[in-house]
Amino acid sequence: MMGQKITIRDVAREAQVSIATVSKALNGVDVVRPETKKRIVEAAQSLHYVPNLRGKQLKAQQTKMLGFYTHTIVGPFFSVLVQAISQEAERFGYGVSIIISADKNVLRNHMFGHTVDGLIGFEDMIDESDLIAIKREGLKAVFIDRLICDEGISSITFDSFQAGKQVTDYLVSLNHNKVAFFKGPQGVYDSEERFRGYVTSLKEHGIPLKSKYIVDGDFNEQTSYKRIIDLLEKLPKKEYPTAIIGGNDLSALGIIQGIVAKGYQVPADFSVVGFDNIDALRYFKPALTTIDNPIEEQGKQAVKVLLGLINEQRRGESYQLPTQFIERESTRILG
Numbered sequence: 001m002m003g004q005k006i007t008i009r010d011v012a013r014e015a016q017v018s019i020a021t022v023s024k025a026l027n028g029v030d031v032v033r034p035e036t037k038k039r040i041v042e043a044a045q046s047l048h049y050v051p052n053l054r055g056k057q058l059k060a061q062q063t064k065m066l067g068f069y070t071h072t073i074v075g076p077f078f079s080v081l082v083q084a085i086s087q088e089a090e091r092f093g094y095g096v097s098i099i100i101s102a103d104k105n106v107l108r109n110h111m112f113g114h115t116v117d118g119l120i121g122f123e124d125m126i127d128e129s130d131l132i133a134i135k136r137e138g139l140k141a142v143f144i145d146r147l148i149c150d151e152g153i154s155s156i157t158f159d160s161f162q163a164g165k166q167v168t169d170y171l172v173s174l175n176h177n178k179v180a181f182f183k184g185p186q187g188v189y190d191s192e193e194r195f196r197g198y199v200t201s202l203k204e205h206g207i208p209l210k211s212k213y214i215v216d217g218d219f220n221e222q223t224s225y226k227r228i229i230d231l232l233e234k235l236p237k238k239e240y241p242t243a244i245i246g247g248n249d250l251s252a253l254g255i256i257q258g259i260v261a262k263g264y265q266v267p268a269d270f271s272v273v274g275f276d277n278i279d280a281l282r283y284f285k286p287a288l289t290t291i292d293n294p295i296e297e298q299g300k301q302a303v304k305v306l307l308g309l310i311n312e313q314r315r316g317e318s319y320q321l322p323t324q325f326i327e328r329e330s331t332r333i334l335g
Contacts (some may be wrong), residue, residue, distance in 0.1 A: 006049040014043035045105075047131045065095045066306060069114035071102045071121050076278050077248075077295060079124075081144070083300025085120060092307055101291055112137050118184070118306045120144060140309035142302045145189050154305050154321045156298055160190045160275075163291040163323045164197025167245055167273045170325065172205050175334040176243035176271060180213040180231070182224055182255065184247035191219070191247060194275060198245060212324040217247050224254030224260075232262050243268065249274035249281050252288055256330065271331035278326075286329035294321050 008026075012019045017040060025032045025040040032040075045051075059151055066089050067106060086096045093228065099110050111119055112133060119142035120297075126143075134141055138263075143155045171179050179196045184191030202209055212235065215227050222248060232240065246252030253273030254268050266272050274281070277292035297322055307315030 008049070009043045010047055011040065011049050014047060016038045029234070048108075048129060059104055062117050062310075063095050063115060064093060064301065065116045067097045067099060067110060067119040068255065069107050069111065069119055069121045069205075070255045071097045071100070071107070073100055076280065077276055080295045081122070081299045084296040085303055088300040088303040094303075094307075098327045103205060106194040111139065118310045120302045120306060121146070138304060141238070142306045142309070144298060144302055147189055150316050151323065152309055152317065153316045154309060154314070156302050156305065156321065157189060157193075158298070158321050158323055160193035160323070161197045161200075163275060163293075163325075164194035164245075165201045166197070166323075167275075167289075167291060167327050168198045168201035169205075170327075171243040171245070171271060171273070171331070172201065172207070174243070174271065174331060176215065177207050178207075178216060178239075178241045179207075180241035180244045182215045182217045182245065182247050182251050184217060184219045184251070185217075188219075190275070194245075194247065213241050217251055219248045221250045221254035221257075225258040226254075228255045228258035229262060232258075233262075240270075243331070244270055244272050246272065246274040249276040249278040249288060249290055252290070252330075253281065253284070255287075256288075266330050267332040271334075273331060277326055282328065289328045289331045290326050292324040292326050294323070297321060 004164065008019055008022050012022045017036060019035070021032060021036065022040055025037040026044065048201070070078075072084075082098065089096045095112070097116055099107060101107055107123070110116070116182065120142050122144045123146070131148065131150065131153070134153065137151070141153045143153070145157055146155055147157055148155045168179060179198075179202070181195060183195055194316065199209055215226055215231060217223055217227060228244070244255050246255050252272050255271050259266055259270050260273070264270060272288070274288050274290040275293065277290045281288040281290070301321070305314060305319065
């Protein structure tokens, strides 16, 4: 049924039950037997069916609502982003529905339920089948920090490759050739691109890439705190890195706290850098050397691009925002 809108009738046919039974099962009515409900849910998922939450009458009119979808909101990055999206949408007469859920079906139901005119996604759970469904439904979408470009779909990313390369080049210029990198979540665009920039810089400077200096992480302060302590306890002192790149500012903060907990100082013993330029960390001691990502601009541009898609004034494109290096107190020249 590629390219066709899936209806409740299709689900009923696939599950071999009546339309009324499908409706009861998907709306949580308890009279449906568990095994029948399971069969109906599996049929709905296999067909990529989502209910129209507001009725067919909304197809021909705008809701004046935009959707912001993500499975998690952690740290000050998101508060800046969401505020920018909400304020820019309001400037154009739109409201924003914010959906936070790790349940993919919840996200899909809201995305395709005709409750919003378009969506802004900060979401790595969306897969190829969902993108096909987005196009089939004619929904306009902008993805943040994920490189997707198709008909009616745009993306807005930071130049994270250049950012990763720039901070590594900077540390090498300070005579650091033992540079550790704390990665972010696997598969996340910013995480992968920053690491790719780090690898490229080391290669260009003729510095071998060593697995002992590559630490898996998740953009989390507590995780980075534990991982830096583990690293310092595992390596002989003569093999310690002299500089450490955190996957983001929160990661860098955890690294600094772990270093201090082990009796060392930043930058006297280790230079540390991050990414994002979280406002509060400019007042942290030592003030963090970092990459400024224009988060507010990303949120505003996401709204403008999405409204352009909705009003058919734009085509699906990829937009990349430049970053800026901010040198503060958490790094020093070695030697």
